[in-house]
Amino acid sequence: MSVQNTVVPRSGNWRKGEERMAWLLAAPAILLLGSFLIVPFLMAVYFSFTNQRLVPNPNLETQFIGFRNYQRMLDDDTLKHALLNNFTFVIVVVPIQTVLALALALLVNQKLRAMNLFRTIYFTPVVTIMAVVAVIWYFLYNPGSGLINSFLQSITFGLFKPVDWLGDKSLALPSIMVLSIWQGVGFQMLIFLAGLQEIPDSLYEAADIDGASRWQQFRNVTIPGLRNTILFVVISTTILAFRLFDQIWVMTKGAPEDSTATMVLHIVQQGFSQQKVGYASAISVFFFLLVLTISILQRVFIKEERQV
Amino acid sequence: MAVRTEQLAPTAAGTIHGNGYRLRRFIFRLLDYGLMILLAIFFLFPLIFMLISSLKGDEGQVLRDMSSLQAFVPSSISFQNYQDVFKNVPFGRNMLNSVIVTGGIVALGLLVNSMIAYSLARINFRGRSIVLAVVVSLIIIPFQAVAVPLLLLVNSLPSFGLGKPGWIDSYHVQIIPFVADAFSIFLFYQFFIAIPKDLEEAALVDGAGRFRIYWSIIIPLSKPVFATVAILQFLSRWGELLWPVMVTRGDSYRPLPVAMQTFFGQQPRQWGDIMAFAAMVTIPVLVIFLIFQRWFVQSVTSTGVKG
Numbered sequence: 001m002s003v004q005n006t007v008v009p010r011s012g013n014w015r016k017g018e019e020r021m022a023w024l025l026a027a028p029a030i031l032l033l034g035s036f037l038i039v040p041f042l043m044a045v046y047f048s049f050t051n052q053r054l055v056p057n058p059n060l061e062t063q064f065i066g067f068r069n070y071q072r073m074l075d076d077d078t079l080k081h082a083l084l085n086n087f088t089f090v091i092v093v094v095p096i097q098t099v100l101a102l103a104l105a106l107l108v109n110q111k112l113r114a115m116n117l118f119r120t121i122y123f124t125p126v127v128t129i130m131a132v133v134a135v136i137w138y139f140l141y142n143p144g145s146g147l148i149n150s151f152l153q154s155i156t157f158g159l160f161k162p163v164d165w166l167g168d169k170s171l172a173l174p175s176i177m178v179l180s181i182w183q184g185v186g187f188q189m190l191i192f193l194a195g196l197q198e199i200p201d202s203l204y205e206a207a208d209i210d211g212a213s214r215w216q217q218f219r220n221v222t223i224p225g226l227r228n229t230i231l232f233v234v235i236s237t238t239i240l241a242f243r244l245f246d247q248i249w250v251m252t253k254g255a256p257e258d259s260t261a262t263m264v265l266h267i268v269q270q271g272f273s274q275q276k277v278g279y280a281s282a283i284s285v286f287f288f289l290l291v292l293t294i295s296i297l298q299r300v301f302i303k304e305e306r307q308v
Numbered sequence: 309m310a311v312r313t314e315q316l317a318p319t320a321a322g323t324i325h326g327n328g329y330r331l332r333r334f335i336f337r338l339l340d341y342g343l344m345i346l347l348a349i350f351f352l353f354p355l356i357f358m359l360i361s362s363l364k365g366d367e368g369q370v371l372r373d374m375s376s377l378q379a380f381v382p383s384s385i386s387f388q389n390y391q392d393v394f395k396n397v398p399f400g401r402n403m404l405n406s407v408i409v410t411g412g413i414v415a416l417g418l419l420v421n422s423m424i425a426y427s428l429a430r431i432n433f434r435g436r437s438i439v440l441a442v443v444v445s446l447i448i449i450p451f452q453a454v455a456v457p458l459l460l461l462v463n464s465l466p467s468f469g470l471g472k473p474g475w476i477d478s479y480h481v482q483i484i485p486f487v488a489d490a491f492s493i494f495l496f497y498q499f500f501i502a503i504p505k506d507l508e509e510a511a512l513v514d515g516a517g518r519f520r521i522y523w524s525i526i527i528p529l530s531k532p533v534f535a536t537v538a539i540l541q542f543l544s545r546w547g548e549l550l551w552p553v554m555v556t557r558g559d560s561y562r563p564l565p566v567a568m569q570t571f572f573g574q575q576p577r578q579w580g581d582i583m584a585f586a587a588m589v590t591i592p593v594l595v596i597f598l599i600f601q602r603w604f605v606q607s608v609t610s611t612g613v614k615g
Contacts, residue, residue: 021518022433029424030439032488033446036458041449043457054460107344112337120601121348124355127597127604129547131565132586135572136354139361139579142374147357150375182351187608194609243452246549250569264452264550271456272554280456288453295448 041288047281054275069282079283081258082266085173089262090241092174097181098233101188102226108189109196119193123186130183134250137179141165166252169259176247176260184240188233195229196222235298242291263287355590356380362389362583370580389584393571396581398559399588402567405479409552409563410545412483414538420487421537422530425496426522430508440497446490452550458485459554477557486545492537495610499533500526536607539600546593564589 051065073079108119125133140147143164152160165175199222207217223230245264248254254261254269267287271280357379364370365386373379393399427433428440462481463474475481503526511521527534549565556562562570571585597604 018431018518019433022427022431022436025427025431025518025522026424026439028420029443029488029493032420032484033443033490036461036485036488037446037449037454037490040454040458040461043461044454047457047460052460054463104347107340107347110340112340118344118348119605120598122351123604124594124597125351127543127593128355128590129565129568129593131547131549131568131572132358132589133354135568135582135586136358138572139374139583140354140357145375147374147379182354186351190605190608239450243450245452246547246565249549249553250572267452267456268550268554272459277456277460284453284456288449291450291453292448 044281044284044288047278048285050278051276052278052281054271054277065278069279070286072279073282073286078254078258078261079263079266082254082261082263085259085261086242086244086263088173089177089180089244090238093177093181093241094234094237097185097188097237098230100181101185101233102192102230104185104189105192105196106222109193119189122189125183126186128183130246131250133179133183134247137175137182137247138166138251141175143167167256169256172252172256172260176251180241180244180247184237188237191233192226192229195226199225231299235295238294238298239291242287242294263290353380358583358586358590361580362587363387364580365389367578367580370583374579389578389580390588392578392581393585393588397567397571397585399567399585401559402562402564403588403592405561406546406563406565408479409482410542412479413486413545414541416483416487417489417492417541418534418538421489421492422496422527422534423522424488425493426500426526428493429497429500430505430526431518443490443493447494455550455554462555476555477561479561481555482552482561482563485551489541492541495537495540496530496533499530503529532606533610535603536610539604539607 048069049064049066050062051060051069052062053060056062104122108115108122143149143166144162146162146165148165149160149162153162163171166172203221203225204217207221212220243264244262245268248260248262248265249268252260254265263283264287267280267283270276270283360380360382361370361374363382363385364373365384365388369383373381373383424439424443428436428443462485463476465475467474467478507525507529508521511525547565548563549569552563552566553569556566559567568585568589572582
């Protein structure tokens with residue numbers, strides 16, 4: 001990561017010109033990141049200690065209220081549900097999506113005919129926008145005679161009784177998990193595919209000569225070779241899962257009874273729909289710290305694992 | 309799970325184990341393809357369902373067919389639903405809005421992000437390492453955590469004389485906040501730092517300016533990373549729902565994801581029309597994806613390289 005030592009002779013003037021040019025090239029990005037990411041972030045921290053509203057209420061002056069927003073979070077049942085749902089979503093979706101993505105990558109990595117076609121098919125949902133995915137699956141999940149109900153009914157010879165997937169509070173979140181995995185897994189598959197192709201064939205050949213079984217090769221060559229890729233996929237899927245919003249916004253808006261509430265949905269509902277910017281900012285700050293902590297923990301945890 | 313079947317089956321084995329081996333391999337391959345075809349069905353059926361339903365002009369037919377395999381049979385092909393969509397909502401306008409917003413972000417983003425990355429990767433200036441560290445650490449801030457204060461911020465910015473308060477309901481409110489992107493900068497930086505310096509040094513000796521070098525040496529050498537960043541930004545921006553939900557008010561600036569959601573929310577629900585809308589949102593991108601498939605694959609895989 002060292003910067004070049006150019007062989008070009010350097011006068012003081014030249015250096016100054018270089019410095020100015022460097023800052024000039026960097027200026028637009030610095031300005032934009034500063035104004036639209038860093039400043040709003042600092043605003044979030046600041047607002048979280050005030051009762052700021054989206055459209056200021058003339059009868060209610062904006063003022064400092066200390067930690068009251070944070071205290072309020074402790075009594076916010078919807079927030080608790082949202083947090084629980086986010087964690088449930090991560091704990092279920094991340095492992096399933098990672099394993100499925102790896103399985104798909106292993107399948108399409110075989111040197112067989114038509115692998116390109118299958119790879120393309122598995123990736124297709126990724127280029128379908130989430131709002132569309134949510135709408136299609138809403139139709140598929142139709143209570144009563146929706147396609148999914150009818151399908152389950154016919155493969156169980158009528159044993160399965162139609163359910164209201166998105167209306168039942170124990171089924172709504174799992175139903176949303178299914179379509180989220182359906183839409184997202186192709187992306188991770190491609191990342192794994194790249195990882196697989198970087199493992200040298202010679203390692204497999206050596207393992208073959210040693211008489212290692214297919215499973216042993218998978219355990220001792222493929223998995224260690226994919227370590228960094230797995231780390232990346234797990235962390236990025238986790239962060240994406242915490243950002244869960246689009247499909248919820250289109251399909252359930254948190255219903256029934258907060259069973260599909262999420263952190264981001266709650267931020268939007270509090271800060272935008274109910275205009276309580278101060279409170280939404282407190283949740284945003286908490287949300288940021290949560291995502292930060294989890295990605296640090298994952299990094300540390302997986303690194304230690306590696307040393308064992 | 310059949311791992312690398314082809315390579316791992318030593319050709320010699322065929323002669324050692326004879327027909328038994330060959331038969332086993334044949335059965336394995338059959339199961340292999342069977343599994344892959346089942347998975348292909350799983351990934352395709354919702355899209356086929358959407359397409360076929362959209363072609364059924366009679367709403368009753370759509371509902372009658374939705375619970376059986378009939379849902380996948382185009383009993384009658386009609387474009388009635390598509391006509392309905394165009395009659396009821398300004399679909400063309402929504403599409404245009406999406407193209408302008410996403411195109412604007414991608415085009416400006418390529419320039420702005422590659423410029424700073426070039427500066428960070430190639431010029432030794434005071435403060436360089438701090439800027440780099442800050443940019444990299446910004447990758448972790450989720451947009452969702454700043455969305456609400458950002459809304460307040462853009463609300464209070466001057467409106468460029470559009471007669472509305474702040475930036476609300478415009479193209480620039482949807483474009484400008486997303487142009488600079490820390491992850492894109494990081495991808496450019498990684499690519500630039502690996503380009504050999506000889507050409508650049510020769511140009512410097514010849515007295516070429518830094519911008520000249522960036523423009524006529526670095527950019528032509530960096531087409532792959534430009535394609536990667538463009539595709540990744542496109543994928544993440546095209547479907548954006550949260551921000552346009554907050555900053556658009558009517559159809560004039562509303563992009564496709566919000567238009568899809570609003571159309572879906574209209575009662576009574578006409579599923580045929582909704583599926584036609586969904587198909588029209590999906591098919592153009594699908595076609596682009598199929599044409600530029602190779603680049604899509606390359607760009608996605610390069611995100612994992614940093615691991």
